[in-house]
Amino acid sequence: VKELLEELTPRVYRFALRLMRDRHLAEDLAQEAMLRAWRQRSHLRDAAAARTWVFRITVNVWRDWLRRDRSAVAQALPLPESLEAVSGDPCLLAAQQESLGDVLVALDELPERQREVLYLRACEGFSIAEIAEVLDSNPNAVKVNLSLARKQMRQQLQSLYCELFPHSEERCP
Amino acid sequence: MNCERLDDYLAGELVADEQEAFRLHLADCAGCREEVRFQETVDGLLRQATACEAPHGLRRRLVRKMQASTRRLQFAAIGAAAIAASLMLIFAERPNRRPRDVVQIGPLNSPKSDSKRQAVASMILDPSCDLLAVPQVSRQPNVTIFWLYPTIKTTAPAGATPARDTTQRSQS
DSSP: OHHHHHHHHHHHHHHHHHHHOSHHHHHHHHHHHHHHHHHTGGGOOOGGGHHHHHHHHHHHHHHHHHHHOHHHHHTOOOSHHHHHHHHTOTTSOHHHHHHHHHHHHHHHTSOHHHHHHHHHHHTTOOOHHHHHHHHTOOHHHHHHHHHHHHHHHHHHTHHHHHHHOTTOTTTOO | OOGGGHHHHHTTOOOHHHHHHHHHHHHHOHHHHHHHHHHHHHHHHHHHHHOOOOOHHHHHHHHHHHHHHHHHHHHHHHHHHHHHHHHHHHHHTOSSOOGGGOOOOOEEOOSSOGGGOEEEEOOOOOTTEEEEEEEEOOSSTTOOEEEEEEEEOOOOOTTSOOOOOOOOOOOO
16 A cells, blocks of 8 residues: 555646646645545455556546536636746756746646546556546547647647757748 | 558557557658657656656655544444444343344444444344433544443332343443
């Protein structure tokens, strides 16, 4: 249990931060989700699926909160704290910080479901089937949302694209 | 293999053979090659941008709450067992027991949430019994103490001595 706590707590907190976009609310969400998982641990059949299972509980708790008090969750402000967390690392170069900030802005501007899918794929490395399990969705819908999210990111991050491919005549005239 | 499999490749949905075929396609298709490199760069930046440690107090609070939750369950189980044992003793001493005298007792378990498990006992007593439960002051917030006074009513014949009260203390 201790090992699982060590491994999952930061992951669940980071995911909660993407869902809530507020540190204090994210901390509360992560705590509630982990405690619910602890109380329901007898329901976990396969220890290898613990991460998917805990993430699904996190989504369920978050949805419960939305249903109970949508206004409090919806009023959470996006981004500034996330950017602060990134820029707090002195090792990051200014240009890289700018790119990180741009990527975070683009991520947070995605529609909710696309944001969740892209985060779970890119940052947590979940497969399409696992994402479907976490979000209580179906794999085809997840694939469509992931594809839309990537296209949207591509449009939002045009400057990054041109930076990577300055000689691409087709996309960076 | 062609550009249509780009999304599947990025989603990690291609099996080994298909991945290999798509990599061959990448060698010939500059558009897909750029897109793959761009999306992989974005994924890497996303991982960096969202990487942060959980607050220091979070893990400590979780451990504390989990331990408290475990203790509550243990207290509940001990309390229920103590009540059950006490009542069994009381009724075992009664002469001429009939089947309906048997006490049924146990914690109220909620299959959905262990946190709601409490040392609340349900009892079916002989109709001739009364039970007084007197709550007592407890120093521990997780423990509630009751003194239980089962009183067995007997019909005393005229001129006989008064009915005897059986008193038993228990804890939950």
